[in-house]
Amino acid sequence: MHRFLFLVSFLLSTMAASAQRDTLITITSSGGLQFDQKRLIVKPNTRLRLIFQNKDDMAHNLVVTRPNSRLRVVEFALALGAKGPAQHHVPVMDDVLAHTTSIEPGNSDSLTVTLAEGAYPFVCTYPGHGSIMYGVIYATNQPKLLPAPETDRNLPNPERTAEAAHHHAAASGHPYSLQLPAVYRTFMPDCGPAAIAVGLPGPEGGQSYVFDAGQCRLRYAWSGGFVDNTEQWDGKGQRFTKLVGDIYFRDTGGFPWKIGTTKQEVPQFKGYRLINQYPEFRYIVNGVEIRELIKPMASGRGLVRIFTLSPSKQPVTFVTTSQPGIHFKPSVGRVQNGAIQLPNGTRQFSLTVSTL
Amino acid sequence: MLATLLLSALLVTSAPADTITDYYEVETIPTPPGLVAETGGLSFLPDGRLAACFHRGEVMLYNPKTKVWKLFAEGLHDPLGVVAVSNNQLLVIQRPELTRITDTNGDGLADQYETVTDQFGMSGNYHEFAFGPVRDTKGNLYISLNTASNGAGIRDEVRGQYDALGRQGRMYACVPYRGWVMQITPDGKVKPYASGFRSPNGLGFDAQGRLYVTDNQGDWLGTSKLFHVEEGKFYGHPASLVWRPGFPDIDPLTLSVKTLDSMRTVESISFPHEVMAHSPTQLVTDNTGGKFGPFAGHLFVGEMDFSRLIRILPDEVDGQIQGACIPFYDKAGGKIPLRIGNNRLAFAPDGSLWLGQTDHGWLGDRGIQRIRYKGAAAGVPLDILGMKLTTTGFDLTFTQPLDEATARDLANYRFKSYYYEYHRAYGSPQMDVHTVAVAAVKLSADRKTVSLMINELKASRIYELNLGSLLASNGQKKLANHLVCYTLNRLVKDDTSAVRKTH
Numbered sequence: 001m002h003r004f005l006f007l008v009s010f011l012l013s014t015m016a017a018s019a020q021r022d023t024l025i026t027i028t029s030s031g032g033l034q035f036d037q038k039r040l041i042v043k044p045n046t047r048l049r050l051i052f053q054n055k056d057d058m059a060h061n062l063v064v065t066r067p068n069s070r071l072r073v074v075e076f077a078l079a080l081g082a083k084g085p086a087q088h089h090v091p092v093m094d095d096v097l098a099h100t101t102s103i104e105p106g107n108s109d110s111l112t113v114t115l116a117e118g119a120y121p122f123v124c125t126y127p128g129h130g131s132i133m134y135g136v137i138y139a140t141n142q143p144k145l146l147p148a149p150e151t152d153r154n155l156p157n158p159e160r161t162a163e164a165a166h167h168h169a170a171a172s173g174h175p176y177s178l179q180l181p182a183v184y185r186t187f188m189p190d191c192g193p194a195a196i197a198v199g200l201p202g203p204e205g206g207q208s209y210v211f212d213a214g215q216c217r218l219r220y221a222w223s224g225g226f227v228d229n230t231e232q233w234d235g236k237g238q239r240f241t242k243l244v245g246d247i248y249f250r251d252t253g254g255f256p257w258k259i260g261t262t263k264q265e266v267p268q269f270k271g272y273r274l275i276n277q278y279p280e281f282r283y284i285v286n287g288v289e290i291r292e293l294i295k296p297m298a299s300g301r302g303l304v305r306i307f308t309l310s311p312s313k314q315p316v317t318f319v320t321t322s323q324p325g326i327h328f329k330p331s332v333g334r335v336q337n338g339a340i341q342l343p344n345g346t347r348q349f350s351l352t353v354s355t356l
Numbered sequence: 357m358l359a360t361l362l363l364s365a366l367l368v369t370s371a372p373a374d375t376i377t378d379y380y381e382v383e384t385i386p387t388p389p390g391l392v393a394e395t396g397g398l399s400f401l402p403d404g405r406l407a408a409c410f411h412r413g414e415v416m417l418y419n420p421k422t423k424v425w426k427l428f429a430e431g432l433h434d435p436l437g438v439v440a441v442s443n444n445q446l447l448v449i450q451r452p453e454l455t456r457i458t459d460t461n462g463d464g465l466a467d468q469y470e471t472v473t474d475q476f477g478m479s480g481n482y483h484e485f486a487f488g489p490v491r492d493t494k495g496n497l498y499i500s501l502n503t504a505s506n507g508a509g510i511r512d513e514v515r516g517q518y519d520a521l522g523r524q525g526r527m528y529a530c531v532p533y534r535g536w537v538m539q540i541t542p543d544g545k546v547k548p549y550a551s552g553f554r555s556p557n558g559l560g561f562d563a564q565g566r567l568y569v570t571d572n573q574g575d576w577l578g579t580s581k582l583f584h585v586e587e588g589k590f591y592g593h594p595a596s597l598v599w600r601p602g603f604p605d606i607d608p609l610t611l612s613v614k615t616l617d618s619m620r621t622v623e624s625i626s627f628p629h630e631v632m633a634h635s636p637t638q639l640v641t642d643n644t645g646g647k648f649g650p651f652a653g654h655l656f657v658g659e660m661d662f663s664r665l666i667r668i669l670p671d672e673v674d675g676q677i678q679g680a681c682i683p684f685y686d687k688a689g690g691k692i693p694l695r696i697g698n699n700r701l702a703f704a705p706d707g708s709l710w711l712g713q714t715d716h717g718w719l720g721d722r723g724i725q726r727i728r729y730k731g732a733a734a735g736v737p738l739d740i741l742g743m744k745l746t747t748t749g750f751d752l753t754f755t756q757p758l759d760e761a762t763a764r765d766l767a768n769y770r771f772k773s774y775y776y777e778y779h780r781a782y783g784s785p786q787m788d789v790h791t792v793a794v795a796a797v798k799l800s801a802d803r804k805t806v807s808l809m810i811n812e813l814k815a816s817r818i819y820e821l822n823l824g825s826l827l828a829s830n831g832q833k834k835l836a837n838h839l840v841c842y843t844l845n846r847l848v849k850d851d852t853s854a855v856r857k858t859h
Contacts, residue, residue: 174391185413185451191513193452194451194452194478236483237482274466
């Protein structure tokens with residue numbers, strides 16, 4: 001009897017081992033530019049079928065890349081520019097092993113890939129998403145040798161990134177250590193009085209920007225640090241918060257959006273939500289709701305501004321102010337006479353502002 | 357005989373000293389390391405946790421049961437008020453706006469910051485604080501907007517329309533709606549509600565749901581005041597008038613004092629400067645149903661610079677709300693003394709009164725304390741429960757029957773009468789100060805009410821009463837507070853049929 005049981009369990013375990021060569025895993029995205037699972041572990045040479053369900057309110061894709069190729073793929077995806085949407089924002093290159101199509105909110109798609117031993121990043125290559133919306137598939141027989149998730153450099157982790165940017169808890173002025181991304185509503189120089197300073201993680205102190213909640217627009221960006229609140233906090237609040245680092249971009253124009261051709265209303269600031277600690281600002285102008293999420297470029301000095309728009313029957317134009325040394329790279333359309341005319345029905349659009 | 361003397365001496369020395377600390381005690385709430393506890397707002401969540409916001413932008417939650425603090429939100433610009441909507445949603449006022457802050461994913465941290473209203477101007481002057489919100493029973497929210505100070509300038513870029521006509525004066529209102537109380541209706545409409553405030557750092561309701569606002573001594577305010585605020589009225593500080601619909605295109609300071617005086621609605625209660633208050637703050641109604649002692653239904657007002665709170669004794673005469681103010685827990689000492697800087701007040705579900713303290717560049721302490729009533733076992737302090745104007749003087753009602761001999765002694769009641777000038781200058785001395793003699797004293801049958809007949813009763817004056825050593829319970833209880841100040845705006849008509857509401 002005992003021997004019989006042993007035999008059955010032995011058979012079951014060998015069956016299980018062979019069944020693992022064909023694996024089905026479902027991943028979802030549920031807001032906050034995040035995959036719900038960021039670390040998948042399979043045996044080498046497994047034929048993996050990944051189903052990606054998009055539960056977010058913006059479009060995403062899922063691209064599996066060769067080891068150590070995520071940033072390169074993200075960069076090439078961004079470079080697709082106006083061709084991006086037609087290609088589901090997936091560049092044609094050897095580093096892409098498999099990908100889904102562009103998945104609208106509520107829909108799903110799948111991909112199948114067979115992976116030899118290694119660490120394979122998977123990422124959403126929508127403009128701006130790739131710097132935080134990613135994970136890794138480990139094909140390994142020795143899962144115990146993997147780093148703990150909190151120290152895994154293949155996983156996104158804003159807290160760890162902030163630590164790497166040398167922010168010291170003692171200097172935060174709060175009962176917790178300040179971690180990037182971080183938001184301060186405060187008095188900032190060269191901005192209206194309703195200013196929002198945002199520090200983003202990145203090398204050498206990160207990148208920062210000021211969003212003007214009165215005018216609903218990005219005012220300037222700097223790199224090399226965030227802010228120093230010492231003087232603002234000391235006393236009654238007469239003095240400005242100081243920025244730490246060097247300003248590399250100033251928007252010297254006005255409110256950038258033109259909706260339709262008739263009277264442009266004053267935009268109304270509606271607040272923000274934190275997506276993975278990154279603020280996504282919301283404002284309304286001429287009946288169109290615009291959401292703006294600003295990310296640091298994956299590498300180099302620059303910001304990726306990701307806009308999500310509610311439907312508009314009227315033509316929508318984004319106006320840029322040219323300045324030396326600054327490049328504007330839109331994900332759709334192109335900059336013509338300082339303006340980007342969005343194709344009809346554009347619901348999502350990103351603009352990379354960089355010193356490249 | 358000798359034995360009796362000895363025994364009575366023993367009784368005297370062993371009798372309790374009878375101070376307010378026999379009935380109330382103060383506890384200091386530890387705040388987390390690293391927190392600069394300049395407290396801008398306090399509110400209790402439905403589940404009993406405390407929400408507190410601090411000058412550097414944090415909103416933190418404190419669980420009184422576990423004594424654990426947790427961060428809820430951060431990055432706010434000088435938040436100076438909070439109201440809990442639910443266990444995961446707060447309304448917080450910060451300099452640029454009133455914000456609805458929500459934890460939408462249940463991880464304990466706020467992730468959504470929605471603008472409820474930012475429909476008011478900012479010149480960038482540091483003195484343009486925003487206070488509130490408070491919510492009435494119909495769901496309307498009220499906030500108040502500080503005027504700017506000529507101790508500092510304005511920014512090149514302002515938010516909202518700039519009006520140079522509002523730029524004059526010591527405290528000014530060059531952007532809308534500085535010096536106003538704003539109403540936000542449940543459907544989101546924002547209405548400039550009442551004008552004429554200087555530094556209205558306290559909003560609250562009385563037990564009848566009427567809105568009150570405190571304002572701080574300064575230009576046009578001879579002394580600090582408590583206003584009963586109603587829609588459309590002007591409360592005396594002129595700068596905000598430029599934003600009144602239909603107000604002529606002139607600098608309000610060009611109007612004569614007489615004209616402005618005729619336009620204004622006077623305060624319900626004055627807080628005589630240095631006598632009662634320096635800088636009144638938030639007001640709360642004791643809604644504890646007796647858990648906080650004998651003052652259920654009373655209004656308590658915070659005070660920045662003195663180690664006391666102020667209690668309000670309302671009176672309504674011919675439709676005019678007026679009345680008296682009296683210190684509470686004044687210079688009480690005790691094991692843990694009450695600190696100063698009491699900027700924010702909130703009653704906890706257990707009936708204790710929590711105090712949020714700040715200095716923020718002015719006088720004050722930092723941190724959080726609470727005052728707890730020791731309960732029925734400790735008994736009831738001897739204190740004044742009510743002060744009502746009569747045709748001939750005042751009726752004072754006490755928490756318990758008085759010792760008859762001291763209560764009937766005329767020397768125990770000393771009145772002074774004075775007023776504060778309504779003028780452009782900062783503050784005002786007490787004007788036309790004189791003593792008012794008490795002609796007669798009557799004690800009610802239950803010995804709880806003293807009726808004082810005095811030789812002068814004039815409208816638009818303050819009657820400051822200093823009480824002597826009144827006693828109760830066979831001399832075992834001493835009067836807790838000896839100072840009470842009545843703001844007499846309107847006289848009781850000398851007509852017994854006059855309708856008189858009592859509260």
